[in-house]
Amino acid sequence: MANYPLRMIPLGGLGEIGKNMMVFEYGRNIMIVDAGVKFPENDMLGIDLVIPDFTYLVNNRDLIRGIVITHGHEDHIGGLPFLLRQVNVPIYAPRLARALIEHKLREHGLLNQVTIVTVNAGETIPLGPFQVEMISTSHSIPDAFGLAIRCPVGLIIHTSDFKFDYTPVHGQGVDFGRFAALGAEGVLALLSDSTGSERPGFTPSESIVEDAFDHIFRDAPGRIIVTTFASLLSRVQQVVNVAHKYGRKVTFTGYSMRNNTEIARELGYLKVPDDMIFELRRNHQLEDNQQVIVSTGSQGQPEAALSRMAEGRHRDIEIKAGDTVILSSHPIPGNEEEVGRVINNLIQRGAEVIYPPLESVHVSGHASQGEQRLLLSLVKPRYFVPIHGEPRMLHSHRKTAVQMGFPTEKVFILNNGDAVKFDKGDVAQVERNYTPAAAVLVDGSGVGDIGPAVLREREILADHGFVVAIVPWDKSKGGPRGGVELSSRGFVYLRQSNDLLKNAVEMLEKELNHSRSLSKRDAEEIIKNQLERFLYEQTKRRPMIVPVVVE
Amino acid sequence: MANYPLRMIPLGGLGEIGKNMMVFEYGRNIMIVDAGVKFPENDMLGIDLVIPDFTYLVNNRDLIRGIVITHGHEDHIGGLPFLLRQVNVPIYAPRLARALIEHKLREHGLLNQVTIVTVNAGETIPLGPFQVEMISTSHSIPDAFGLAIRCPVGLIIHTSDFKFDYTPVHGQGVDFGRFAALGAEGVLALLSDSTGSERPGFTPSESIVEDAFDHIFRDAPGRIIVTTFASLLSRVQQVVNVAHKYGRKVTFTGYSMRNNTEIARELGYLKVPDDMIFELRRNHQLEDNQQVIVSTGSQGQPEAALSRMAEGRHRDIEIKAGDTVILSSHPIPGNEEEVGRVINNLIQRGAEVIYPPLESVHVSGHASQGEQRLLLSLVKPRYFVPIHGEPRMLHSHRKTAVQMGFPTEKVFILNNGDAVKFDKGDVAQVERNYTPAAAVLVDGSGVGDIGPAVLREREILADHGFVVAIVPWDKSKGGPRGGVELSSRGFVYLRQSNDLLKNAVEMLEKELNHSRSLSKRDAEEIIKNQLERFLYEQTKRRPMIVPVVVE
16 A cells, blocks of 8 residues: 555534544545534534534545444534535444434434445444554443554544543443553554643542432422533433432423433333333423432523423423432533523422532533543553643643653644544654635535625624615615605514604605715715614614615 | 611612612611612623612602712612603712712712712611611722611611621721621611622632732743722732832723722822823833733623724734733623633633632622621621522521521512511511512613513514515505515625515515505505515515505
């Protein structure tokens, strides 16, 4: 085989580097790790999802040997329908991720045209010049794998999202021996999860949450409502275990919770005896202290089940004194306010609400600095590429490595779209902006058709609303053919603002009649400037002005 | 004096109870504590500020004996201009708060019509039947007072915002002896700060931050940029102290930082030798390692100085490798995403960025559970009213009291607008919804003219934008007089959506020509429904539709 360089290119929407997708390129061969989505930031108004820019992959579609999925979280599989519509390549996925992907592709009407292969821990998949070995790790979803990627240039380890859990709730846990063996063999580069790199010490085991649940369940006088991420199946299993211990039955509510628990039960990842399950609509047939309700809404999403309960809008559940609500989750940055509001509303309806850090009802699924050090020590890579995290986290991960004596110049911090290139003989360099990597915004059925200009308009409309000024126009005269009419939305409460609008109309009519032989364009300009100025003087607000001159 | 009940009524915009304002009423006498603003929540689109509903005060203006200000923070003084425009009563304020209030009233053109009296620790102000004693406490601004309020019904203690700082940077600190003496005398009710009630243990002293600064300043190779709240003058003083130790000069940037430090220097609350100050525009005259820049922007506000530096939009400062930026603050809930973005941007420009919890560069200004327990033990009130906090915090504060053996039925958790009423002989009850307490929204120069309907319109516009459909109308025929025109903002990128809009116009023209003798109103209805349906089918988006039928 010819002597090509190996390139590794993180792609992704924004913020986090290489979390949603990593591209590996050797000669005329491309191998992709994950295809996820990112949820939009608060100021991306109206946007539903953010996906990686697939331009490079679409342009090189014939070179792609396959997509390897590390685990079944949305930020690792959610982009598949968008990618597969443009590039049809086989998917290699762990068993649970496969079931979640199939469900997703069925919803998008893509299932029949795609090849999916199940891969197990310890297996190696040949993808052209790449040999990809799946290594068992632990994370907040079962069946999470790290990858050992061999190619003629060397051996790469890609951890994907991981933590070191010595007492995992699901699965075999971390294959420490394999990481050590690979380290002994000689690892060219380690790509490792940086999400928890600002946190000192070790991330506690998922198992500790069961103790907290036990303590709470033991004393709860009435119903227990638990919310967590729908994909956090080990958490759901622990809720079920403790419910069983205290003779309670369980039910699942919210679309993704029902869907994920159903898939997980079918595959055996979630063990709930049939007779432990009750239907939410029949909850009146059970005593309050026999019920556990597992619900979506841990991020305060306004339409999730828990938010509807908190605001008295849930069909089957009215929160009351005696209810205990457990938020078994942390707010993702940007969601703190919404989550806080849900907590306040539940408390005001009389519920006892339990959330971290008040009790240990949540632990992270990501490695802290302690585990990051241990991994570096096991793997002993020649180069280190922190991935999966915002720039601040990648830099913190670098600091941890450098404090251990790792040479700074052998740590590469990339942006999405950069490539790090390895040639034989340990020659490495970063190629900045190797591929386009803008955030591609998904809004409704539109993919990439919303750009900064539309977002800027939405921002103005969000802050100040708009005013339409309608002027019937006499083209021959170059002046208005009748009175000006104003219509507004999101600007002022119209009934209280009669005078304001009447005065604005008078002002505009005076301005327009003042000049003669105006072009339609001139008239639009005058309306825009004069109305903007007038309304700002009167209200100190700047609504968007839309002149409509009708000939 | 006749035998009236005492009522205490928290007022405020939303979320926090009684933080912005507490009203005390005895017979035909009202005394007000604080008049602050709240900053809007993220979903209050375009709103600048939220103030308490002053209806009750305006209706009873003749009964008001005065406003007592506990300290100079915006959430305690920011509502004064709005209140004083409607109700002119004397203000009693600590010295620093007075200067900040005067500055504020000058900006609003209200200074000359208002009486302000300076009050000192230990002084007692007679306000009709109320005797209000100022007790020295500590908080994150100098001159912060708790209040002992005597009236014929009994003695009330109102802590306002406080912490127990045994080594305060400013002032005499907490007057523990006075709290104990009042406790011995017999306290009817304690109103106490709940902000930190979810935090176990004790809040560390403000002084510990100086050690962290020392450690960072010692090693910083270039410029040091520190951001914090502009009112956190003890923090600024510590920055100045450490700058002095390491031979650096300081400058202040950002409107509120310049303004507050100027006022504080004049009054002697901030001690900076003149020759230690340099002008930002002349920073090229100093070596990088001789500079400390104290800046606004600790909450990631887009137009604050630090955000402009982070995005390369600051006139005088370009961030570069060697710069050390210290965020000496915590994000207020709702601001996490913006603060995170500032950190990422600064790091990507090469700065070393230091923020809590990575280093101890910030401590809270509010008591934790340990101090709350100590205060309850000193004051030994007969009733306890947790205030200053969201419902979750008030409930947590109650738990702390109940765990100490305080009887649950003697803790009152109020909402804004509720009254707690005390009669002689220890008879207490809560009167729910005693006064109106809606959030009054300030937008531009409008106060209270934006309600839920306008906010709902802004939400739709923010998410989907709008489409105006203009139809010249022939009234006699009851049909269109010409072609339909569409104009949109915040919906789609128009150049890419020619076909979509052309097809929409065709569809509308067909619909309108299909029927005859339509009223203008019917036509508007058809346009709205048909266009909404068509655009949703085509784009899965729901822009606001504005039909403009021009006769």
